[in-house]
Structures are given as C-alpha cells and as structure tokens.
Amino acid sequence: MGAVNVANKDINVSLAEKKPRVVFVLGGPGSGKGTQCANIVEHFHYTHLSAGDLLRAEIKSGSENGTMIQNMIKEGKIVPSEVTIKLLEKAMLESGNDKFLIDGFPRNEENRAAFEAVTKIEPEFVLFFNCPEEEMEKRLLSRNQGREDDNIETIRKRFKVFLDSSLPVIEYYKVKGKVREIEAAKPIGEVFEAVKVVFTPKAEKVVA
Numbered sequence: 001m002g003a004v005n006v007a008n009k010d011i012n013v014s015l016a017e018k019k020p021r022v023v024f025v026l027g028g029p030g031s032g033k034g035t036q037c038a039n040i041v042e043h044f045h046y047t048h049l050s051a052g053d054l055l056r057a058e059i060k061s062g063s064e065n066g067t068m069i070q071n072m073i074k075e076g077k078i079v080p081s082e083v084t085i086k087l088l089e090k091a092m093l094e095s096g097n098d099k100f101l102i103d104g105f106p107r108n109e110e111n112r113a114a115f116e117a118v119t120k121i122e123p124e125f126v127l128f129f130n131c132p133e134e135e136m137e138k139r140l141l142s143r144n145q146g147r148e149d150d151n152i153e154t155i156r157k158r159f160k161v162f163l164d165s166s167l168p169v170i171e172y173y174k175v176k177g178k179v180r181e182i183e184a185a186k187p188i189g190e191v192f193e194a195v196k197v198v199f200t201p202k203a204e205k206v207v208a
C-alpha cells in the first residue's frame with residue numbers, strides 16, 4: 001500500500017536515492033515558523049513538514065506511541081528522534097516533491113545527529129527566526145488553536161528546552177555557515193520580505 005508499509009530500511013534507501021533538498025526552519029515556540037512556511041510554500045513551491053504537526057497527527061491516529069507523544073508535548077519535552085524521523089521520512093516519500101521545509105526539527109543534538117545518520121541528508125541551509133521571548137509568549141497565548149501546550153506553564157518549559165537544547169543546534173550550523181537569521185519580531189509581511197531574500201537565487205537579486 002505505498003510508502004507507509006514498506007520497511008524502514010527501504011524508506012532510507014529510497015530517500016537517499018532521491019536526494020531531496022531540505023531547509024530546516026528553526027526558532028523558538030511562537031517565533032512564526034509555521035506562518036512563514038505557509039508563505040514560502042506559496043511562493044517557492046516547497047512542501048512544508050512541521051514535526052509538531054506530524055506528532056499531533058500521530059496522536060490523533062490512535063498510534064501505539066500516541067500516549068507517550070501526548071505526554072511529552074504536554075511537558076514541552078522532545079520526543080525521541082526515532083519516532084519523529086520515521087514520520088518525517090514517510091511524509092517526504094509520500095509527498096512526491098523533492099524540496100522540503102522541515103519546521104521545528106532538529107530541536108536537539110539527538111534529532112540532528114540521528115537525522116543525518118539515518119537519511120544522509122545535509123540541509124541546504126537553516127532558516128532561523130530570532131524573536132524575543134516576550135513577543136513569543138504573547139503570540140502563543142493568543143494562538144487559539146486549542147493546543148494543550150499553549151498554556152503559560154508549558155510555554156515556560158518550552159522556552160527552557162529551546163535555550164538549553166535547540167539553540168546549540170543553531171550554533172552548530174552557524175559554525176558551518178549555514179544559518180540564515182531573520183528578525184522575527186516584526187509584522188508578518190515584513191518578516192516575509194526578509195525571508196524572500198533568502199530564498200531568491202542570487203542572480204535575481206541584482207538590480208539592473
């Protein structure tokens with residue numbers, strides 16, 4: 001029945017052969033990753049894969065991992081890489097596209113190293129939405145998507161996980177010259193103007 005039921009080994013081989021282009025989209029909770037990814041999809045024809053959305057869909061599907069995932073999300077903790085990577089791989093294969101925005105992943109060193117080891121994919125670059133906590137907190141508290149983790153107690157835990165575990169991943173890619181940093185505490189349209197510059201090929205940026 002298609003990619004969903006094939007063995008992981010086959011999924012890995014198949015992905016490695018396809019050599020998809022990947023951009024990691026990172027930033028604190030509420031920095032605007034999902035919002036900007038929707039704009040990028042429209043203009044640049046990437047497929048958007050949000051690790052958080054895939055994990056929430058997995059809970060809804062009644063999977064055997066559902067309760068574990070739900071508990072981790074409620075606590076703002078990072079789900080073991082094995083689970084998240086499997087979901088990302090399936091979604092990549094099923095999409096049929098060859099370029100992806102992977103949003104909210106890798107969120108820690110374990111995520112990063114495991115994805116690289118399993119898929120052999122290196123990101124083209126990392127889009128990093130830099131936003132002050134105060135602004136992110138305000139946005140999360142008015143997001144109104146009925147998410148169990150958008151309450152002040154879990155938000156504080158997520159901010160701590162971001163600082164302790166996710167920022168070091170961004171630092172890792174900074175050293176490699178792969179981070180494209182965007183000031184995210186501006187209106188959505190202004191943030192997207194800066195994003196567009198990152199995605200527009202260099203030759204097209206030159207003004208005659």
Ligand SMILES: Nc1ncnc2c1ncn2[C@@H]1O[C@H](COP(=O)(O)OP(=O)(O)O)[C@@H](O)[C@H]1O
Pocket residue numbers: 027028029030031032033034035036139140142143144184185186187188189191
């Ligand atoms: N630049 C912005 N200015 C104000 N609000 C924003 C901006 N970008 C996103 N939002 C709002 O903030 C909330 C969080 O945005 P979202 O894209 O879900 O962030 P993330 O995926 O990084 O958590 C949403 O309600 C969204 O509509």
Ligand SMILES: Nc1ccn([C@@H]2O[C@H](COP(=O)(O)OP(=O)(O)O)[C@@H](O)[C@H]2O)c(=O)n1
Pocket residue numbers: 027028029030033034050051052053055072073074076077078079080084103104105106107111149158
């Ligand atoms: N790579 C990831 C991404 C998300 N998650 C979990 O999913 C939650 C929500 O992630 P998300 O990316 O949807 O959250 P936002 O940053 O968009 O607000 C995180 O706080 C983690 O508990 C994870 O465990 N591993």
Ligand SMILES: [Mg+2]
Pocket residue numbers: 033034050052104
């Ligand atoms: Mg999001």
